[in-house]
Amino acid sequence: MKLDGKVPKGLPLADTWTNYRSKMNLVAPNNKRKIDIIVVGTGLAGSSAAASLAEMGYNVKAFTFHDSPRRAHSIAAQGGINAAKNYPNDGDSIYRLFYDTVKGGDYRSREANVHRLAEVSNSIIDQATAQGVPFAREYGGLLANRSFGGVQVSRTFYARGQTGQQLLLGAYSALSKQISTGQVTMYNRHEMLDVVIVDGKARGIIARDLVSGEIQRHSAHAVVLATGGYGNVFYLSTNAMNCNVTAAWKSVRKGAYMANPCYVQIHPTCIPVSGDYQSKLTLMSESLRNDGRIWVPKNADDAKLVREGKKAANDIPEDDRDYYLERRYPAFGNLVPRDVASRAAKVACDGGNGVAPTGLGVFLDFAAAIQRYGKSEAYAKGNHNPSKDEIISLGEAVIEKKYGNLFEMYEKITGDNPYKVPMKIYPAIHYTMGGLWVDYNLETNIPGLFATGECNFSDHGANRLGASALMQGLADGYFVLPYTIGQFLSGDIRTPHIANDSPEFMQAEQEVKNRLEKLISIQGTESVENFHRRLGKIMWGYAGMSRNAEGLNAAIKEIQALRKEFWENVYVPGELNEMNQELEKAMRVADFMEMGEMLAKDALERNESCGGHFREEYRSPEGEAMRNDADFAYVAAWEWNGGDMKMHREDLEFNEIELKTRSYK
Amino acid sequence: MRLTLKVWRQKNGSTKGQFETYQVDANEHMSFLEMLDVLNQQLVEEKKVPVTFEHDCREGICGACSLVINGQPHGLSSGTTACQLHMRFFKDGDTITIEPWRAAAFPVLKDLMVDRSAFDRIIQAGGYITINTGAPQDANAVPVNEEISSLSMDAAACIGCGACVAACPNSSAMLFTAAKVSHLGLLPQGKLEVDTRVINMVNQMDKEGFGQCSNTYACEAECPKEISVTNIARLNRMYMKAMVTSSKG
Numbered sequence: 001m002k003l004d005g006k007v008p009k010g011l012p013l014a015d016t017w018t019n020y021r022s023k024m025n026l027v028a029p030n031n032k033r034k035i036d037i038i039v040v041g042t043g044l045a046g047s048s049a050a051a052s053l054a055e056m057g058y059n060v061k062a063f064t065f066h067d068s069p070r071r072a073h074s075i076a077a078q079g080g081i082n083a084a085k086n087y088p089n090d091g092d093s094i095y096r097l098f099y100d101t102v103k104g105g106d107y108r109s110r111e112a113n114v115h116r117l118a119e120v121s122n123s124i125i126d127q128a129t130a131q132g133v134p135f136a137r138e139y140g141g142l143l144a145n146r147s148f149g150g151v152q153v154s155r156t157f158y159a160r161g162q163t164g165q166q167l168l169l170g171a172y173s174a175l176s177k178q179i180s181t182g183q184v185t186m187y188n189r190h191e192m193l194d195v196v197i198v199d200g201k202a203r204g205i206i207a208r209d210l211v212s213g214e215i216q217r218h219s220a221h222a223v224v225l226a227t228g229g230y231g232n233v234f235y236l237s238t239n240a241m242n243c244n245v246t247a248a249w250k251s252v253r254k255g256a257y258m259a260n261p262c263y264v265q266i267h268p269t270c271i272p273v274s275g276d277y278q279s280k281l282t283l284m285s286e287s288l289r290n291d292g293r294i295w296v297p298k299n300a301d302d303a304k305l306v307r308e309g310k311k312a313a314n315d316i317p318e319d320d321r322d323y324y325l326e327r328r329y330p331a332f333g334n335l336v337p338r339d340v341a342s343r344a345a346k347v348a349c350d351g352g353n354g355v356a357p358t359g360l361g362v363f364l365d366f367a368a369a370i371q372r373y374g375k376s377e378a379y380a381k382g383n384h385n386p387s388k389d390e391i392i393s394l395g396e397a398v399i400e401k402k403y404g405n406l407f408e409m410y411e412k413i414t415g416d417n418p419y420k421v422p423m424k425i426y427p428a429i430h431y432t433m434g435g436l437w438v439d440y441n442l443e444t445n446i447p448g449l450f451a452t453g454e455c456n457f458s459d460h461g462a463n464r465l466g467a468s469a470l471m472q473g474l475a476d477g478y479f480v481l482p483y484t485i486g487q488f489l490s491g492d493i494r495t496p497h498i499a500n501d502s503p504e505f506m507q508a509e510q511e512v513k514n515r516l517e518k519l520i521s522i523q524g525t526e527s528v529e530n531f532h533r534r535l536g537k538i539m540w541g542y543a544g545m546s547r548n549a550e551g552l553n554a555a556i557k558e559i560q561a562l563r564k565e566f567w568e569n570v571y572v573p574g575e576l577n578e579m580n581q582e583l584e585k586a587m588r589v590a591d592f593m594e595m596g597e598m599l600a601k602d603a604l605e606r607n608e609s610c611g612g613h614f615r616e617e618y619r620s621p622e623g624e625a626m627r628n629d630a631d632f633a634y635v636a637a638w639e640w641n642g643g644d645m646k647m648h649r650e651d652l653e654f655n656e657i658e659l660k661t662r663s664y665k
Numbered sequence: 666m667r668l669t670l671k672v673w674r675q676k677n678g679s680t681k682g683q684f685e686t687y688q689v690d691a692n693e694h695m696s697f698l699e700m701l702d703v704l705n706q707q708l709v710e711e712k713k714v715p716v717t718f719e720h721d722c723r724e725g726i727c728g729a730c731s732l733v734i735n736g737q738p739h740g741l742s743s744g745t746t747a748c749q750l751h752m753r754f755f756k757d758g759d760t761i762t763i764e765p766w767r768a769a770a771f772p773v774l775k776d777l778m779v780d781r782s783a784f785d786r787i788i789q790a791g792g793y794i795t796i797n798t799g800a801p802q803d804a805n806a807v808p809v810n811e812e813i814s815s816l817s818m819d820a821a822a823c824i825g826c827g828a829c830v831a832a833c834p835n836s837s838a839m840l841f842t843a844a845k846v847s848h849l850g851l852l853p854q855g856k857l858e859v860d861t862r863v864i865n866m867v868n869q870m871d872k873e874g875f876g877q878c879s880n881t882y883a884c885e886a887e888c889p890k891e892i893s894v895t896n897i898a899r900l901n902r903m904y905m906k907a908m909v910t911s912s913k914g
Contacts, residue, residue, distance in 0.1 A: 051798065068785050071722075127796075132817075176785065241722075277692075277699050282724050482798065529702075574714050578676075
């Protein structure tokens, strides 16, 4: 079946959103009061949507499994948020942000969505500033910018290395105000375990109170999912421990389509894995690539000595270093997009030149930047003949101001001082571009079920550019969904309060209870954690940075076998009607084991390399990814169909941008 | 390294808790929470109920983790959350005591997990700038002095973990409240509501059952984000001024 993205037709792209928004159906204030909306997830996309919808007059029920909306994983985003303000006067524009995002996404996103994202990007900065987000500023008091990968302008706004935290606290403060007025009812420590569909429309959810274990039925006129990505299907990722796919996956099991699940972002600059006990990976912000130079020793022998701890990075002379990104991609150098940088690191390490004890690590070196900044600072202070030590201390002070908290975090984790020795980094799973299929209104194929932020698939194509996740989450939540949801709700103004004791609700509740009881009753011998770890090994081994048909077929078989074993032999301690973290995890891992299979299946069917999806069979002699636009310029939207998965296509039309081979050389 | 752990176990909020002793093998590269993962895995394998503790991002920013380790919130390392504390700070044979935050306003839910929703209610009382989603003026229309913005950011770095309350002999929430009052009150955008904000937030803090500040500075010493007590002084100034000059006082 061909899917329709419902992009309004007939107008130039630049006018489409403004025009559509102006002619969209509205819900009058007296009717908004009678309409209930459920928002699940309170990260950037969820908090901003819940607050905005409440401000408009809707009755909002917001859910988070955290103890407070402020803990969502949006909080961990470090580097920044993009906007097309062109404050630095470097030639930026809405069109350029749009173009960079489509190109960065390897021409696999929907043009109209991306253009809209670029259009509203500037309002986000205005909104956040008005909320009191303390963005970095120049001495004159105006906002500061920096650069991120895949672009040649400085359009990234930031609040030190805590941009996600500050933006989330902004959205959280807006949400808190609405909670205080009673317009939002907040359900902390509640996890959504199913979506309820009545007469073909999403009308509520089943949630578990994580403290008491009580299963609850919540009804509304519409349901918005803002529940993040599925990166933890790989077990090790930069995601927080509790990030999971369950809310989205339950919707998939109820008929929603999952689009492009194989598009997973692997972030090039994370702290390498150090042991089997490791529970998660820590990201080092992409902003570091503004000043850090990435390299490995030219000679494999040197690399071996470094791995064994017999040689230090600083002992390797300049001529014996391979700054491989600068060598391979001179135009963008260390600031190539994430997918390109990650693959290049893998190539360097696979060739035997890796530097971490496991062999999987490359250097990120700030020595040159410290020298450069040190000299210019000394000059600015009138010292035209500074000593070596003066240069280093002045240079380190500049680096500390820009990246201090990141350097501190690195040192805490590794025990190394990155001002003195280069960081060691390696790619890790970070973000999922794939997600619930949504149309231009951010509505899934189930009427009344909306998805925003990382939870949907809409804007990043096959690869997301740095500092665009915060932008998309807030664009969806503040400036898109609150309008587009009116298209659905305007047809529902005569629908009275939705009852939560209809047969559909009772049945969904019973199914959730059955599943929970089943998990506890298995009483097998293997922990949930072990199953998750084993799933992660399959996923990373066969469906990680580099994929091929043989491996993906093997992955599908192994996941199916693992799933069978899980349902026969998992051990979940404790009881249903109490706080039970193992039970929570078991529910999530069970869903990851289905999601993982869909991811592998999608990767297998996509016979091309694009963005984060790299198929070994489809690469150029130089090792660059080879896209196939003739056959694969479409969105693959997967229907679970009880495990017998079916793919639905949405063909991508490119009217504004010409499809080209993506080059950063 | 072989460690002896004394861990607070409490079935739920309405039962009494007690310390249980466990042995666990760890290594120096692990984070403190990964060491607890090892313990929990061990307990699950013995078909026992694992220790409930709150955690999420494990990179020191979400504020979920909340362990008192050997009597200190987040453990001995300064400027560090429990999730960023590494086992290289311990040695073979050590005995480690692990407890939840202890404060009347933070009731224990289970084992090492407490209810910190009182913090949310303090924010709901006024920890925001009243601005609806819409079309505010251009972000650069109001320049903000770089030093002021930076001071504001210093306060805004609070992760809302509650270590300040756990560290304070009076279980006062002054540092948390002062950090938010400072963050917003320093900025031109937040100045309009400064009086009502500080009065409402302080009132809510008192209502939640947090104690008074007696300037012991234990909060600053244990704060994983090293939020300064000068914020408390700023809150006091703002509060006094609001009480004297504002009609809300």
